[in-house]
Amino acid sequence: xxxxxxxxxxxxxxxxxxxxxxxxxxxxxxxxxxxxxxxxxxxxxxxxxxxxxxxxxxxxxxxxxxxxxxxxxxxxxxxxxxxxxxxxxxxxxxxxxxxxxxxxxxxxxxxxxxxxxxxxxxxxxxxxxxxxxxxxxxxxxxxxxxxxxxxxxxxxxxxxxxxxxxxxxxxxxxxxxxxxxxxxxxxxxxxxxxxxxxxxxxxxxxxxxxxxxxxxxxxxxxxxxxxxxxxxxxxxxxxxxxxxxxxxxxxxxxxxxxxxxxxxxxxxxxxxxxxxxxxxxxxxxxxxxxxxxxxxxxxxxxxxxxxxxxxxxxxxxx
Amino acid sequence: xxxxxxxxxxxxxxxxxxxxxxxxxxxxxxxxxxxxxxxxxxxxxxxxxxxxxxxxxxxxxxxxxxxxxxxxxxxxxxxxxxxxxxxxxxxxxxxxxxxxxxxxxxxxxxxxxxxxxxxxxxxxxxxxxxxxxxxxxxxxxxxxxxxxxxxxxxxxxxxxxxxxxxxxxxxxxxxxxxxxxxxxxxxxxxxxxxxxxxxxxxxxxxxxxxxxxxxxxxxxxxxxxxxxxxxxxxxxxxxxxxxxxxxxxxxxxxxxxxxxxxxxxxxxxxxxxxxxxxxxxxxxxxxxxxxxxxxxxxxxxxxxxxxxxxxxxxxxxxxxxxxxxxxxxxxxxxxxxxxxxxxxxxxxxxxxxxxxxxxxxxxxxxxxxxxxxxxxxxxxxxxxxxxxxxxxxxxxxxxxxxxxxxxxxxxxxxxxxxxxxxxxxxxxxxxxxxxxxxxxxxxxxxxxxxxxxx
Numbered sequence: 001x002x003x004x005x006x007x008x009x010x011x012x013x014x015x016x017x018x019x020x021x022x023x024x025x026x027x028x029x030x031x032x033x034x035x036x037x038x039x040x041x042x043x044x045x046x047x048x049x050x051x052x053x054x055x056x057x058x059x060x061x062x063x064x065x066x067x068x069x070x071x072x073x074x075x076x077x078x079x080x081x082x083x084x085x086x087x088x089x090x091x092x093x094x095x096x097x098x099x100x101x102x103x104x105x106x107x108x109x110x111x112x113x114x115x116x117x118x119x120x121x122x123x124x125x126x127x128x129x130x131x132x133x134x135x136x137x138x139x140x141x142x143x144x145x146x147x148x149x150x151x152x153x154x155x156x157x158x159x160x161x162x163x164x165x166x167x168x169x170x171x172x173x174x175x176x177x178x179x180x181x182x183x184x185x186x187x188x189x190x191x192x193x194x195x196x197x198x199x200x201x202x203x204x205x206x207x208x209x210x211x212x213x214x215x216x217x218x219x220x221x222x223x224x225x226x227x228x229x230x231x232x233x234x235x236x237x238x239x240x241x242x243x244x245x246x247x248x249x250x251x252x253x254x255x256x257x258x259x260x261x262x263x264x265x266x267x268x269x270x271x272x273x274x275x276x277x278x279x280x281x282x283x284x285x286x287x288x289x290x291x292x293x294x295x296x297x298x299x300x301x302x303x304x305x306x307x308x309x310x311x312x313x314x315x316x317x318x
Numbered sequence: 319x320x321x322x323x324x325x326x327x328x329x330x331x332x333x334x335x336x337x338x339x340x341x342x343x344x345x346x347x348x349x350x351x352x353x354x355x356x357x358x359x360x361x362x363x364x365x366x367x368x369x370x371x372x373x374x375x376x377x378x379x380x381x382x383x384x385x386x387x388x389x390x391x392x393x394x395x396x397x398x399x400x401x402x403x404x405x406x407x408x409x410x411x412x413x414x415x416x417x418x419x420x421x422x423x424x425x426x427x428x429x430x431x432x433x434x435x436x437x438x439x440x441x442x443x444x445x446x447x448x449x450x451x452x453x454x455x456x457x458x459x460x461x462x463x464x465x466x467x468x469x470x471x472x473x474x475x476x477x478x479x480x481x482x483x484x485x486x487x488x489x490x491x492x493x494x495x496x497x498x499x500x501x502x503x504x505x506x507x508x509x510x511x512x513x514x515x516x517x518x519x520x521x522x523x524x525x526x527x528x529x530x531x532x533x534x535x536x537x538x539x540x541x542x543x544x545x546x547x548x549x550x551x552x553x554x555x556x557x558x559x560x561x562x563x564x565x566x567x568x569x570x571x572x573x574x575x576x577x578x579x580x581x582x583x584x585x586x587x588x589x590x591x592x593x594x595x596x597x598x599x600x601x602x603x604x605x606x607x608x609x610x611x612x613x614x615x616x617x618x619x620x621x622x623x624x625x626x627x628x629x630x631x632x633x634x635x636x637x638x639x640x641x642x643x644x645x646x647x648x649x650x651x652x653x654x655x656x657x658x659x660x661x662x663x664x665x666x667x668x669x670x671x672x673x674x675x676x677x678x679x680x681x682x683x684x685x686x687x688x689x690x691x692x693x694x695x696x697x698x699x700x701x702x703x704x705x706x707x708x709x710x711x712x713x714x715x716x717x718x719x720x721x722x723x724x725x726x727x728x729x730x731x732x733x734x735x736x737x738x739x740x741x742x743x744x745x746x747x748x749x750x751x752x753x754x755x756x757x758x759x760x761x762x763x764x765x766x767x768x769x770x771x772x
Contacts, residue, residue, distance in 0.1 A: 068429075068726075069400070069403040069404065069407075069429075070403050070422065070425040070426050070428070070429045070431070070726065071425040071429055071726035072428040072429065072726070073429075074403075074407070074428075074429030074430065074431070075429055075430040090762070091762075160582070160586075177582045180582045180585060264587075266522055266523065266585065267521070267523070267585050267740065268522065268737060268740055268741070268746075283400045283404075284396060284400070284729070284733075285729055285730045285733075286403065286425075286726075286729070
């Protein structure tokens, strides 16, 4: 919720470009004043270093050691170079896990949450106010639930004797055991249900900023609804789309609780995404070093996605 | 506006910093001593909590100024072990006395988490009451003692007499070979539709339980016997054995012929609750392989109280493959108590532990939790044998029981065994393919010079 508000109030980049030269051109600022202005930031920087950079550096370092939770390496871990990464490349579970992570992220976030969020937001701008607020509160309801509660709700819905199969039974159909037969489908739908509200809120805020006179002008020129969407609305909210994509991608890459509660990565490894694999290796099999190597790979994947999105968000040269 | 926001943020940040430093300062250490005790407590396992609560009162009375801080953990065995290992990494969080699985004793001793107890045990008179097997359960790789056994367990076939009789099978039932088990299951299937003939856990869902109460009863009953999984003489893991393929084939037959639960049910981590709470009491299951602690679920105060179990249920040894000696197979595990190597009050912690392990306390615990006694004086007590009608049957299985090779890679290899059985019962691989995949995985985990082809 908070994040959504922040994004919503960020001015579109075109405005920012116009303001910046004015601000810096006001009067020259002495170096001392610049340094003094940094002082209030110091506590924040310290906290960020300890709690954000610290664990990342530790994890990166740990991935080059044979640190373990038990056994002789628990008390005396040693530097083993790239052995963990070499082992990872030979691990038959790793390619599967990588594919499942990408599938989970693309299917549940990049495509479903994004498209559905935009779709519902567009519908809500046209629907009558009461209906819109009703739909809004239903969708946002899933977002308000703590992740562990949402995960149990989804478990209860998809499990063998769960709500879904009871509904199917009422209309005379026998549903499969979703969590066993279609584990990825179940967790993708669960994440879609839980995460759509975020995209919805972001897009709602962005659509409110689309100047009505431009759409009206397009309408007068005879552009159809679809054309107005493709040629007017989407170009205007383009930066919001990439920001939203980046946020939901990073959120979804690291989803753990939802999958762990619903399937625990099973059956077999059929829903073991990288966070689950890292957890299993680090804590179930006590290989902290190997687990952190997987976490580092996850970090790199997130970084690649971020770079792609940041590049896409740059204003096009015209 | 901007400046004000910046000031507000820094005030909050500085406040947070002050708060953090305040938190990290250690609580005042006066002359009082504290013993931290960590163990599992769940709705299905309260016996240890009862024991420690009782011992805490007695210990605090006997040692004025000492506080015993009980830290029960409500978690599955696996999660408990993870939490315990994490807490042991720092002296600040490490418990003084804790509940420790026998399979972890060796690797945790290697890790330096466990206190070497030999010099303490030398001065404890009761130590001579422990059986040799129990003493070995607490040994580290160096032959020193690091933990003291609380009780052990064995595995047996638990069968429903009414179900077997309805299918024309005479009770008491004692299958001699694997084929006898299959024959009985087929008879039950033919005679009683709607009844699950014979359950053997398999797959990753039930975790370690699917090996202990399933695959290992098969594997350790094949030609290689106690060396079927791990060759103890050479210290190497066994790959490529016919017994492994045969054991998987048995499970395949059981599941393919629908003599067991459906694979989807078998992979549900909570299936054991259905077995104890629903299938047996309702007469919907012929038999299953389960631990000697089975009666603890049904007796008064258990999770699935069922008075009829004393007359309806029977317990017998799981047979060897072809009936070869020793004629039965059982697996044993069990838990111990240990003292933390980082404990500041190790003598007090040891004293607390021995008080919990005294004759009277061990007797009460073993009876409440249906454990097999490891103290000779407890085993000889009339109330131990009388605790439930199956004590003698399951205690006799100690003669044919096996222990897991508790090396530091055991947990990973155990999962590979579970994956193999899962692949077979779900039809994803043939027994030969699953065994071959297991061999590759084990060679990867244990390294090539630690495996031997048999």
